[in-house]
Structures are given as C-alpha cells and as structure tokens.
Amino acid sequence: MIWIYIAIGVLVVLVLLAKLDDVRSTTLEIGDPAPDFALRAQTGESIRLQDLLVRGPVVLYFYIQDATPG
Template structure:
C-alpha cells in the first residue's frame, strides 16, 4: 500500500468532458484531493460526491482541486455530474488500472471497489490517506483538515 510521504503515481484518465487529466500536470499548481469511490449514483457515493460539492469552495480556498475516480464510464460520470451539479472532474478508470496503481483495496469481502481518499500536495507528495467504506462524508471533512494543516506549515 502506498504510504504518506510517497510520491503520488502519475496517471492520465479521461474526464466527463472527454479531456485528459494528467496528475503530473497539476504539480506546482495546487494540491489534489484524489478520491476513489465504488460507483456512480449509489447512496454512499452520492452522499460523498454531494458533500465534496457542497464544500467545494472551501477546497478551492485551501488551494486544492477535488478529483473523483471510479470504474464507471465517461457517460455514467456525465449523468452523475449533471444530476448532482458536481463542479469537479470525475475520471473514468475503466479496468481499474489507476485504482491498482494506487493500491486501493477492495471492500466488503472483495466484492466492491474500495473508498479511499488521498491528499496530494503541490509537489506531488501524498500527505494523507483515508480508507473507509462506511464513513463516506468523513473523507471530505478529513481532507479539509489536512489541507488546512498543510497551509499553516
């Protein structure tokens, strides 16, 4: 499993707009809150995404971009984004290659993709990892606290 202090692995995935998102292109610009979630439009994932949406300005004020990743298709992400007015990109990780790269464990006896959030600083270093399938909205609060602490350092 990746550890705090490790360099975040680089990747490129498609966004809901069809553009490519490359993590290394964000270095030097802003911190990234990279959250992996199981599936669009399920109760826990919707609560998590809407919590990130509702507090998105706080993340912007803390100098961070929120980015969601699941194995759902670009079309599914587009519907999910439109339905819930999500202001941040969702990335389509078909086949789960980035999930594997980040060593995100499966949950519920290996039946579901896991829910893990990484806070990555401007230099591309992992500063925090939060792994909890059941506490979906806690990912949001915890990420904000970590970013606030990083900004004070």
Template sequence: MPDPVKIGDRAPVFSLPSESGESVSLGDYIGKKPVVLYFYPKDNTVVCTKEACAFRDNYEEFRRLEGAEVFGISSDPVESHSSFSREHGLPFRLLSDEKGTIRELYGVPKTIGIFPGRVTYVIDGDGIVIHIISSQLGYKKHVEEALWALRSSQKGKI
C-alpha cells in the first residue's frame, strides 16, 4: 500500500465509472475548481445514507464556493450507485471503486482492520489536498469541515 495522501500533497488523479456508467476523471476538474472526495463504506447503510443526504442537503453551498464539486466513492457497483442516487435524489456523482484501487491509492484506512474507512479529502482548484476528515461515525463532521476548509481556502486562511 502506498503512503497515505496527506495535506499539502497533490491529489492522485484517477478515472472511475459513475452511477450512470460514464467514466469520471479527477483530472478533468484539476485547475478548474475545488473537489470534495468522500470515501464511504457502502450504499444503503444507515450512516452512509445519512452522510450522502447531508452532502445532498449542502450541495448548493458547496457549488457556491468556487463551483466546488462533490464525489462520493465506495466499492459498490454502478448499479447500486444508480439506485442509491435515484432513491435519495443525490445531485452529485457516485463513483464505483469495486476493486478498492483508488481507496488504496489514497491510503484510506480500514476501521478495526475490516470495514472500509470513511475519509473525506478537500482538494483546491490547483489539485492540492487542503484538508482531510476521518471519522467513521461522525458523518456530519465530514460535511461541516469540508465546507469550513473551502471557505477558509477562499479567504486565504489555508
């Protein structure tokens, strides 16, 4: 496993299929707008659903911050993401990392060595990781801190 991505690192670029089946590349956003990548364990589980809905409910606020884009990433297949996204009216893309390659590339740890970790990376418009949130159960913390990081970055405080 490579070294985990840290604050100040250039975000590793990747491409993954979205809930619609089309490929989404992080490289298409670097240099254009900030990105929030949130890794979560599994579609349709209690905390993951609450987290997705919290990002949904704050999505317009993210978009107001330099057009920031939000992406959720889990190992669920495209079909699961499609259903989950539709059911909860998610306005952002869910990316399917079925083999865990991108989770490993970013160094997202497992919780108690078993469960996929819940980690959010806030990436500025230049592709630099400016904040990382890691909390398995504190789903609100991911949204609140991601918004704080983007606001602080906009004001030149990060």
C-alpha cells in the first residue's frame, strides 16, 4: 500500500518538474523582444503590441504603488 503513495508522489513531482521546464523555456532575458499580446483599453477596444510598434518604440511602465500597501 505504501508503494502506491510513493508512486503517486513521484508522479506528482515529475509533472511539476515538467511544468517548471515549460516556464523556464518561456522566460525572457534582458534585451529580448517582448512577445505580442493584446490588452483591452478603457474604451473597450483591443490594442495589440504589434499595432503600437508600427508607430515606433513602446515603453511599458508598471505603476504598482497606487491603492496598494507597498
């Protein structure tokens, strides 16, 4: 009976390691181009990064201090 629990534990660890490898393969390095993504504007319009890059360089700034404790 204990072998079943060990086998399940090993299987769970292997699945988690496989997922971790997927995350590492999609991690960007400094200087890598950003992948294309789309966000919804306040007007409801969908805006893609590639559409903005046609006009020139794009700077993304994440302001995390608004309405947060940190």
